[in-house]
Amino acid sequence: MRSAQEDIFAAEEDTQKGKFLTFMMGKAEYGIEIRYVTEIIGGIQSITEVPEVPIYIKGIINLRGKIIPVMDINLRFNKEARQYNDRTCIIVVDINDLSVGLIVDNVTEVLNINDEEIVDPPDGRAGFHQKYIHKIGKVGDAVKLLLDCEKLLGSEEYTRLSEIA
Amino acid sequence: MDHFKEVSIKLSDSKREPMLDMFIFETLNQLEHLEQSLISSEKSSNLDASINEIFRIMHTIKGSAAMMLFDNIASLAHAAEDLFHYLREHPGIGIDHPALTDLVLECVDFIKNEVAFIDSEEESGSNPQSLIEKTSDYLAALKGRQSEEQAPPATSPESEKALFYISSSERGPQPEGGPRYEAVIHFSESCQMENVRAFLIVHNLKEIAGNIKFYPDDIADSDASIELIRSEGFYISFNSPHSQEYLDSFFQRSACVDHFQLSPAPPESEIDRGSPRGCRPERPGPAAATIPPAPERFDSPSPSIHQSMINVSVSKLDRLMDLVAELVIVQAMVTQNPELEGLNLDNFYKEARQLKKITNDLQDTAMALRMVSLANTFQKMNRLVRDMSHKIQKKVKLELVGADTEVDKNVIEQISDPLMHLVRNSLDHGLETPEERLTAGKSPEGHLSIEAKNFGGDVWIEVKDDGRGLDKYKILARAQEHGLTDKSEAELSEKEIFSFIFLPGFSTRDGVTQFSGRGVGMDVVIRNIQAIGGSVLIDSIPGQGTTISLKIPLTLAIIDGMTIQVGRNRYTIPINSIREAFQITEDELVCDPDGHEMIFIRGKCHPLLRLYQLYHVHPAARNINDGIVLQLEHNGETICLLADSLLGEQQVVIKPLPNYIKLQNSNIKGISGCTLLGDGSISLILDVSSLLKL
Numbered sequence A: 001m002r003s004a005q006e007d008i009f010a011a012e013e014d015t016q017k018g019k020f021l022t023f024m025m026g027k028a029e030y031g032i033e034i035r036y037v038t039e040i041i042g043g044i045q046s047i048t049e050v051p052e053v054p055i056y057i058k059g060i061i062n063l064r065g066k067i068i069p070v071m072d073i074n075l076r077f078n079k080e081a082r083q084y085n086d087r088t089c090i091i092v093v094d095i096n097d098l099s100v101g102l103i104v105d106n107v108t109e110v111l112n113i114n115d116e117e118i119v120d121p122p123d124g125r126a127g128f129h130q131k132y133i134h135k136i137g138k139v140g141d142a143v144k145l146l147l148d149c150e151k152l153l154g155s156e157e158y159t160r161l162s163e164i165a
Numbered sequence B: 001m002d003h004f005k006e007v008s009i010k011l012s013d014s015k016r017e018p019m020l021d022m023f024i025f026e027t028l029n030q031l032e033h034l035e036q037s038l039i040s041s042e043k044s045s046n047l048d049a050s051i052n053e054i055f056r057i058m059h060t061i062k063g064s065a066a067m068m069l070f071d072n073i074a075s076l077a078h079a080a081e082d083l084f085h086y087l088r089e090h091p092g093i094g095i096d097h098p099a100l101t102d103l104v105l106e107c108v109d110f111i112k113n114e115v116a117f118i119d120s121e122e123e124s125g126s127n128p129q130s131l132i133e134k135t136s137d138y139l140a141a142l143k144g145r146q147s148e149e150q151a152p153p154a155t156s157p158e159s160e161k162a163l164f165y166i167s168s169s170e171r172g173p174q175p176e177g178g179p180r181y182e183a184v185i186h187f188s189e190s191c192q193m194e195n196v197r198a199f200l201i202v203h204n205l206k207e208i209a210g211n212i213k214f215y216p217d218d219i220a221d222s223d224a225s226i227e228l229i230r231s232e233g234f235y236i237s238f239n240s241p242h243s244q245e246y247l248d249s250f251f252q253r254s255a256c257v258d259h260f261q262l263s264p265a266p267p268e269s270e271i272d273r274g275s276p277r278g279c280r281p282e283r284p285g286p287a288a289a290t291i292p293p294a295p296e297r298f299d300s301p302s303p304s305i306h307q308s309m310i311n312v313s314v315s316k317l318d319r320l321m322d323l324v325a326e327l328v329i330v331q332a333m334v335t336q337n338p339e340l341e342g343l344n345l346d347n348f349y350k351e352a353r354q355l356k357k358i359t360n361d362l363q364d365t366a367m368a369l370r371m372v373s374l375a376n377t378f379q380k381m382n383r384l385v386r387d388m389s390h391k392i393q394k395k396v397k398l399e400l401v402g403a404d405t406e407v408d409k410n411v412i413e414q415i416s417d418p419l420m421h422l423v424r425n426s427l428d429h430g431l432e433t434p435e436e437r438l439t440a441g442k443s444p445e446g447h448l449s450i451e452a453k454n455f456g457g458d459v460w461i462e463v464k465d466d467g468r469g470l471d472k473y474k475i476l477a478r479a480q481e482h483g484l485t486d487k488s489e490a491e492l493s494e495k496e497i498f499s500f501i502f503l504p505g506f507s508t509r510d511g512v513t514q515f516s517g518r519g520v521g522m523d524v525v526i527r528n529i530q531a532i533g534g535s536v537l538i539d540s541i542p543g544q545g546t547t548i549s550l551k552i553p554l555t556l557a558i559i560d561g562m563t564i565q566v567g568r569n570r571y572t573i574p575i576n577s578i579r580e581a582f583q584i585t586e587d588e589l590v591c592d593p594d595g596h597e598m599i600f601i602r603g604k605c606h607p608l609l610r611l612y613q614l615y616h617v618h619p620a621a622r623n624i625n626d627g628i629v630l631q632l633e634h635n636g637e638t639i640c641l642l643a644d645s646l647l648g649e650q651q652v653v654i655k656p657l658p659n660y661i662k663l664q665n666s667n668i669k670g671i672s673g674c675t676l677l678g679d680g681s682i683s684l685i686l687d688v689s690s691l692l693k694l
Helices: A004-016 A149-153 A156-164 B018-043 B048-067 B071-089 B097-119 B129-146 B157-164 B194-205 B224-232 B244-253 B314-335 B346-369 B375-391 B409-430 B434-439 B472-481 B494-502 B522-531 B611-615 B659-664 B688-692
Strands: A019-025 A028-033 A037-042 A057-063 A066-072 A089-095 A098-104 A106-112 A133-139 A142-147 B180-187 B210-215 B234-239 B257-265 B371-373 B396-401 B406-408 B446-455 B458-465 B535-541 B545-553 B558-566 B569-574 B578-582 B589-591 B597-601 B604-610 B628-634 B637-643 B645-653 B671-676 B682-686
Touching: A019 A089, A019 A098, A019 A142, A057 A098, A057 B659, A057 B682, A066 B659, A089 A106, A089 A149, A098 A149, A098 B659, B018 B048, B018 B097, B018 B375, B048 B071, B071 B097, B071 B129, B071 B244, B097 B129, B097 B375, B180 B194, B180 B244, B194 B210, B194 B224, B194 B234, B194 B244, B224 B234, B244 B257, B314 B346, B314 B645, B314 B671, B346 B371, B371 B375, B371 B409, B375 B396, B375 B409, B375 B446, B406 B409, B409 B446, B409 B458, B409 B522, B409 B545, B472 B494, B494 B522, B494 B535, B522 B535, B522 B545, B558 B611, B558 B628, B558 B637, B558 B682, B604 B611, B611 B637, B628 B645, B628 B688, B637 B688, B645 B671
Parallel strands: A028 A142, A066 A098, B396 B446, B569 B682, B604 B637
Antiparallel strands: A019 A028, A019 A106, A037 A089, A057 A066, A089 A098, A133 A142, B180 B234, B180 B257, B210 B234, B371 B406, B446 B458, B458 B545, B535 B545, B558 B569, B558 B645, B578 B628, B589 B597, B597 B604, B628 B637, B671 B682
C-alpha cells in the first residue's frame, strides 16, 4: 500500500505530466516540460555581465536575493541576437538543482500534449539546434518543438569552443 | 606530524548517526581539555589537581567508546583510567611528571587518531595493545613501589570494571577501614520503588565501603519504607577508604538519585538525619556508562572555563547569515525605492531609520555568532612547544597573549596550520640551544610568544622568538643557489630577502630534522594566509629574534569594498587592497613596445589594466582622462586599474557565483564572487591577487 504522501506526490506528478510551457522564438514555437519551470519573469531586468563564459550566458540577475545566471536561447541555438522588448521573458528553470533563467521572445501558454501526439524529430540533417529538440508535439495543425532541458544546460558546446580557441 | 592534523568535525549535513557525530565531537573536546590541563599542570609541576580531571575524562571516554563499540579506544581509556584511579587513591606518591605526561599524551594521540579514523569512516588497523601494556607496566611499577606500605587496593582492572558496571557477587573482603561518612539520598520523584533503589545502592556500596548502616532499615521487605524514603530521604552511613570525591561520583552514578548530601561523620555516629553538611545537589544520573562530566571542583592553575553553550551546525549559521544579508538588501530596496521620490513621508522615514538600525544590529549579531575565540588554536601550540622542546633539547617558555581574540570560524580553520608551521620553525631554526644562548649572553631559556590582537578591521597574530634571527646573507645565498633570484644584495630590500623563506622548497638548513628543514611549511603559511585574504610580514634582527606577523581579516563572509562602475557593470574591490585613487592625463601614460601600458607614480612604475578590455564591456571612459585610476596592492605587488567612476564604499556580503556559471568556467580570472548592492543590482567582486597574475 502506498502512503498518503506518495499518493499526493504521484498525483502532482500526474497533473504535471504531458503539460508543456510554450514560448515563441522568432517564428517557431517551442515547449519545455512544465516540471522544470519554477517561475516566469516578465520583462528583462538589469543583467550583470560575467566575463569568460559562453556568449549565450548573458550574465547573472538578482531574483529576490538569489543570484541566477540567464541564458539567451537564441544565442544558445547559434541564431542572431535579438533586441529585447517588453514582451521578452525570462523562464526560470530548475534542472538537476541548477537554476537558470532562459531568455525567450515571449511566453505563450501552458499546453497539454498527449503522448500519442508526440513524435521523434526527423533523423539526420535538419536544423542547427537539432540536438536540443528531443521530440516534436502536434497540437491541432501547429507543431511545437519540445526542448531537451538537460542538453540545453550541458556545457559540451563551450568546452569544444574553448578547445578551438 | 600526523597527530597534529586537525580532525575536521562534520557537524552538519552528515548522513550518519547523530550519536556518532556527538561521540566524535565530545571525545575530541574532552581530549583537548585533558591535554590542556595536563600541560598546565606539568608546567606548575603539580599534577595532583589534574589527576581527578584526567581520571574523569578517561572514564567518560571509556564509557562512551564502549557504548559505541569502539573497543580500541575503550580498552586504552580503561587502562589509563586504572592508572589515574590508582594515582588518585595514593596522593603524594612520587611520580615522574614528564614520563607520566608523555605516557598520557601518547594515549591521547592514539585516541585522537582512532577518532579521526572513525570520522573518516575507515578502519584504523592500529592496535592499542602495546600502549595498554605500557600503561599497565607503569601502573605496576608504581604499585611495586607502594606495595611494602600496604596491600594494593581494589584497583585491578577486574574490580574497576565491577565498580562501574553491574556488581558481581564474587568479591573480595569488604573494605573496612577509612573514615566514616554519612549520606542522605533523595531519589527523583518519578523513579518508583525507592526501597529497591536504596537496596541496590547499599548492595553496590558494599564493594567500596564497610560497616554500612542505613535507615529506614527494613527497605528490603517493607513497602512502608517507600513513603519514608520519599519524604525524608534515605540515610546511610559507612566506612570507606575512598576519598569523598570518589564517593560523590559513586552516588552520582547510582540510578535515579536526584540529589544527595555526603559528609564525613565521626566514627560510629548515631543515626541522625538532621544538619547535613555541604549540601550539594547533583544532577540526576541515569545509570549508564556515559555520565556527563561532573562540574569542576578543584582549582587547577588555569581553571577551565565552562560556559553555557550550544552546538549549532555551521550550515545553519551560514543560512542565517544569508537571510540577514538578503534582509539588509531588501530593506535598502524598500526604503530607497524610486517610487517614494518626491513624496512627503516624514513618518515613513522615521520608521525606516528604526528598521535600518535593527537590521544593522541583527547583521552584527549574526556575524558575532560565527566568531570563535583563538583560545583552542593557541592551546594546541602549548602541546606542540612542549613536545618539540623535549625532543630537540631546547628550553622554551611559551607565552600566549590575546587568546580571547575572536575571528570567523572559517578563518580559524585556515590559520591553525600556518601557526603550527611558524611555531615549529621558530623552535627549530630560530631559538638556539641553551649553550649557544649562554654564550650569546642570553638566558638559557628561549622565549616564544604568540600574540593576537584586533587592529583596524583585521586580526594580527604575531609569532615572536628571541632566537638568533634570520641570516639574510645565508638566505640570499641559498636563494641564488636555487636560482630563485639573480639580483645582488644591494638590489633587494631586507623584506624581499626575508620573503624568500616562504617560497616552496626553500630551506637554509643543511640537515632535515624531524620537525622542519624540508622546506615545506613556510610556503603553506603564505598560501593559507593569502587564501583567506591575509598577508604575512617578517621582521628580524640578527641575534635578537624574529617576528612573523600574520594579518588576517576578521571574516570571510563580509568585506569592506569599494564599488566601481565600468560600462553598465559594477565591480567591488576589497578596500584593504586599494592604495589610492587618482586621475591622470594621457601624457602620464607610458607604453612599452608590446603595448603594455604603465603609469609612473612618484618615481615608481605600475602596470595599467583597463578593466573594459579585460572583460570586453563597453565603457563610458575609454580615454584615460575621463576615467579614474585605482592603484591596487597585494603582498607588495601593485597594479593600476582604470574604471569609469567610483560608486562608493560599503560593506558587502560575498556570495559565490551561481553553480551553472562555475560549471561553464570554474576559474574566471580576476573574479572571486559576487555581491548584491543596496539597489538590488549585482556587483562582481574582483580578486586583486589574481588580477596581478594576468
